[in-house]
Amino acid sequence: MPPGVCYGMQDVWEKGGREQVTLEFLLPTGIYLSFPVARNDTIGTIKKMVWKNARSEPLFSVLSDPDAYVFTCINLTAEREELEDESRRLCDVRPFMPVLRLVAREGDRVEKLINTQISLLIGKGLHEFDTQKNHEVNEFRAKMRSFCEENAQDRQRLPWHQWMKCNFPCDLEPFSMVVQSGKSCSVKKLLVNVKFEASEVSHRMLCTHLVSHNTPLINEEIHNLDIQEKPENYTLQLPVCLPKARWEVEGGRWVWVVWGGLCEIIGKRLVVQAGLFHGGELLCKVVTSSEVSVCSDPVWDQKLVFDINLCDLPRMSRLCFTLYGVLEKTKKQRSTKKKNKKADCPLAWVNTMVFDYKDQLKTGEFLLSTWPSAPGDLLNPMGTVERNPNIDSTAGLLIRFPSFRPHPLYYPPLEKVNRTASAINTPRPTNLNSHLKLKEIVDNKNHTEFFEHEKELLWKLRLDVRAHYPESLSKLLLITKWNKHEDVAQMVCLLRTWRDLPPLHALELLDYTFPDPHVRSFTIRCLKKLGDEELFQYLLQLVQVLKYESYLDCDLTTFLLERALSNKKIGHFLFWHLRSEMHVASVSLRFGLILEAYCRGSIYHIKSLMKQIEALNKMKALNDFVKSGSQKSASRLQITEDMKLCIKQDTYMEALSDVISPLSPSIVLSEIWYDRCKFMDSKMKPLWLMYKNKWDHLDTVGIIFKNGDDLRQDMLTLQMIQLMDVLWKTEGLDLRMVPYGCLSTGNKTGLIEVVKNADTIANIQRNSSNNAATAAFNKDALLNWLKSKNPEDKLDQAIEEFTLSCAGYCVATYVLGIGDRHSDNIMIRENGQLFHIDFGHFLGNFKAKFGINRERVPFILTYDFVHVIQQGRTNNSEKFERFRECCEQAYKILCRNGTLFVNLFALMRAAGLPELSCSKDIQYLKDSLALGRSEEEALKNFKVKFNEALRESWKTKVNWMMHTVAKDNR
Structure with missing residues (x-):
């Protein structure tokens, strides 16, 4: 010194x-x-x-x-x-x-800080998990915390170059480019390998684990269900139902009050219905209670007996209840011979497992807070087994599980199940016709419902299915008798030697139809072969099927956390897929616990995610400000100027700048360009936010923030279009698709990527005509627009882009049944690529007005599209035939992968999308992909649809004209 x-x-x-x-x-x-x-x-x-x-x-x-x-x-x-x-x-x-x-x-302050940050990230205070006083929750938190923190510590012990690759993957880090003398070169920075003191302290502080409640009591004897014992029927008692002041008297009639809504009870009686299910399969007959009078505290005091032996209860048995009001019988009804349905006014439902998370058969009293029923719904085996946390606004059903022994009973361990299976002889039919019939059954992709003789054949030849048709495991599981312990034991034993399926075939087994823990463990074992990019492609479905899991601790949760912690991109989107549904009461506990575990195992990610949450909160506040101005009838110009002034405030500029885009963790939204921000005309006033490119100030990045619209259906549709694009490219067919980014971030909020240099067909047509009524019929508008954006030497390439992308979207919208296709939700980029936006209706759920179906064609192929494809020459049939061939080739590729699309949509039923809720919606996809038909039959049907779309295209133009005129008159 x-x-x-x-x-x-x-x-x-x-x-x-x-x-x-x-x-x-x-x-x-x-x-x-x-x-x-x-x-x-x-x-x-x-x-x-x-x-x-x-x-x-x-x-x-x-x-x-x-x-x-x-x-x-x-x-x-x-x-x-x-x-x-x-x-x-x-x-x-x-x-x-x-x-x-x-x-x-150092010290507790770090722990408290991290807990506070995690609470803000997941939108739920961690103290709410503590107040549950639930052993399963506590044990799951302890196990996941230990797992994730050990994973984080393992990353810390990696050699420095592997540590850098893991925490700063090249494909996610922004890549800066500068231009020197007309040549681009990357900007390189020297990084020094140093000791990361902060990380070590954080991980050291996080090593304190919760006390596990899984320790067995001293000298407690474990008794398994003895499958050789004398059969006993399974029973439970229904001592009382406590609706907890959910009833009111209005006009002399009893009224059921549910979450602020009213449902009038037709009649004077109430009934409880109960069913035992394994997945979607009813294990025995439904049991119905006696009828009681409607009152503020109805009481049933009776025993419900289910016709199934205690030893035959499968491990994942679930009890499903529904409470409903009984319709008063009129004289006309009394006279009919048909039995009257007793479920005319469903009020509430609730599900619970027969075995707890420790494999123990439940005993004693349980108060189940119910969920409100939708009209027409009865027993709901696909629904959650979580109790409704909104206990102040729902009925409570009190049930009592009886004690069958003086000691607890547990489901038999795997060793005992295997011994049972080995004691059963398996017949091996050698009839050639039987084997031919078996091949016919397993080859039919659309075959999910079986006749009794087909079930018997599949079960008898189950060893042959394992040996020669392993990908038909789902069919064998569907016909297994889960209410017979002998068959269950054999199926479990068979599964142990089943060779792994290709991951895309295994996805089907995550459906709620297959709840057995051995099946789900087998499925995860197969899915572990997925590469990171493939896993990312199906992450949306994997998050949704978490809702089918009956217990918090499951193989799927561990698998997703493990992959999320080892890949920043997967972790980013796992966070947002979970976070976006934290407002859903039935999953907020499960999703919140998984989010907590991820954050503890990925401390370095917390700061970036908090910045994204802060930015989204400012966007919502900005959107509320715009909506408020619109409601006060202020001019659009004034609202826009006020919005820009608001963005210019320091708090908004700081929150909205230098943030990782939730749409893509490889994009940094550096500096918001407030002068180019605006809001859109639609009802919810979406924000159009523009950002300067950090490395090229002449370039921009745009996002649309929506508040008030559910973007989950758009997400699913765009995911399917992205998958189609991958499948086509794998077969050497690049149809120049534009699957832009779309992400739901919360309750009816989300972000959409702005596709630059693009305009709607409606705008292009309107700008080329002085009359809104005739604009839709101007066949030269699109071609002239492309000519104006592409000089002569580039026009041919632009038309090629249009031709290929038009073929791709024709096929995609037909297969997915996309509806509401007007000229404002079809766009064209200046380079010629056509693409569709706004997917509010799919799977054939088309709009109707005044009882008239507005969707008159299988897909959009108008004459002005054909005019562009033919380069403006009516006799240019060669170009059009090439376009037709592209459509047919694309369709055949999708048909070959039809089962994959059906499975992915089936898994999304857990999402609760209004247009994807029943088998009818899935059936539309099976029909459009021609499942169960030969390729020749499928192609023949598509050619008919293609010709129909072309022949009836004038109806599309009429719809477009009406849409344009209606919009202009608003």
């Missing part, structure tokens, strides 16, 4: 000779900063300045929140001092040297 340095610093603090002092800062990432600060600045102010300067430095993203760190210095007494009180001024601190070191805080 040069002589006189300490005396010089002391003179600064005591005499205040200078207003500013140049300080040196040492960051925990090993980065060194130096800049001047005012001697009267507080430590808190200086920390903010450090963070601002560190943003442009390497490794900034590995830093945690500023509150996780504290400055240290050497004070005038030559001691190391932690500057906890950040309100102190620098001149009061009086460091011995102008050096401040930033270190991670």
Whole structure:
């Protein structure tokens, strides 16, 4: 140290000779900063300045929140001092040297900070998990925390180059380019391998685990269900139903109050119905209680007996209840011979498992808070087994599980099941006709319902199915008698030696129809073969089928967390897929626990996600501001100017800038360009937000923020279009599709990627005509627009792009049954690519007006499209025939992969989309993909649809004209 340095610093603090002092800062990432600060600045102010300067430095993203760190210095007494009180001024601190070191805080404060951040991220306080006082929740949290933190520690022990690759994958990190003398070159920065003190402290602090409640009681004897014992019927008691003041008298009639709504009880009686299910299969006859009078506290005191032996209960048996009001019988009804249905007014339903998460048969009393029924719904085996957390606005059903023994009963372990299976002889028919019939059954892709003789044949030849048709495992599982323990034991034993299925075939087994834990474990074993990109392609479905899991701890959860922690892209989208449904009461507990586990195992990701949450909150506030202005009938120009002024505020600029795009973690939304931001005309006033490109200021990145529309159906449709594009390209067919980004981020909120240099067909047609009524019939409008955007040497390529993309979207919209196709939701890019937007109706759920179906054609193929494809020449049939061939080739490729699409849509039934809720919706897809038909039959049917679309295209033009006129008259 040069002589006189300490005396010089002391003179600064005591005499205040200078207003500013140049300080040196040492960051925990090993980065060194130096800049001047005012001697009267507080430590808190200086920390903010450090963070601002560190943003442009390497490794900034590995830093945690500023509150996780504290400055240290050497004070005038030559001691190391932690500057906890950040309100102190620098001149009061009086460091011995102008050096401040930033270190991670130690102790409980770090833990509390991380807990607070996780609570903000998942939108649910972690204390809510503690207040559950639920052993299953506590054990799951402890296990997942241990698993995720060990995973994080394993990453910390990686060699530095592997650590960098894991935490900063090249495909996700922004790639900067600069232009020098007309040539682009990458900007390279030197990174130094350093000790990450902050990360080590964070992980050290997170090593404290919750106490597990899974320890068996001392001297507790475990008794398994003895499958050789004397059969007993399974029973439970229904001592009382407690609707908890959910009834009111209105006009002399009892009224059922559900979540603020009213449902009139027709008649004077209430009934409870109960069924035992395994997946969607009813294990025995439904049991119905006696009828009781409607009152504020109805009571049933009776025993419900199910016609199934106790030893035959499968492991995943679930009890499903429904409460309904009985219709009063009229004289006409009494005279009919048909039995009257007793479920005319369903009120509530609830499900519960027969065995608990520890394999123990439930005993004792349980109060089940119910869920409100939709009209026409009765027993709901596909529904959740979680109890309704809104206990103040729902009925509570009190049931009592009887004790069959003086000691607890557990489901038999695998060893005992295998012994049972080995004791049963398996006949092996050798009849040639039987084997031919078996081949016919397994070859039929659309064959999911079987006659009794087919079931018998499949079961008798189950060893042959395993040996020769392993991909037909789902068919064998469907015909297994899950209410016979002998058959269950044989199926479980058979599964142990079943060879792994291709992952895309195994996806089908995640449906709620296949709840057996051995089946689901087998499925996850197959899915582990998926590469990261393939897994990402199906992540949306994998998150949804978590809703079918009966217990918190399951193989699917562990699998998703493991892959999310090892791949930043998967982790990013797993977070958003879970976070977007935290408002759904039936899954908020499960999804919240998984989110907590992910955050604890990925501490480095917390800061980026919090920034995204903050940006989305500002977007919502901005959207509310715009809607408020619109309701006050302010002019569009005035609202737009006020919106821009709002964005220019420091709090908005800071929150909306330098944020990782939730749509893609490889895109940084650097600086919001408020002058180019606007809002759109539709009812919910979506925000159109533009950002400057950090590396090219002439370029922009655009996103649309929607608040009030459910984007999940758009997400699913775009996922399917993306999958189609992958399948086509795999077969050498590039149809220039534009599956733009779309992400649901919360309850009816989300983001959509802006496709640059594109316009709607409606705008192009309107701008080429003075009359809105005739604009839709101007066949030259599209071609002329393409000519204006593409000089002569580029026009042929633009028409080629149009031809290929038009073929792709014709096939895609037909197969998916996309409806509401008007000229404002079909767009064209300046390079010629056509693409569709706004997928509010699919699977044949088409719009109707005044009882008339507005969708008159299988897909959109108008004469102005044909005019572009034929390059403006009516006799150019060669170009059109090539277009037709592209459509047919694309359709055949999708038909070959039809089962995959059907399975993916079936798994999405758990999402609760209004247009994907029953087998009828799935049947539309089976029909459009011609499942069960030969390729020749499928192609013949498609040719008929193609000709129909072309012949009836004038009806589309009429619809477009009506849409344009209606829009102009708004």
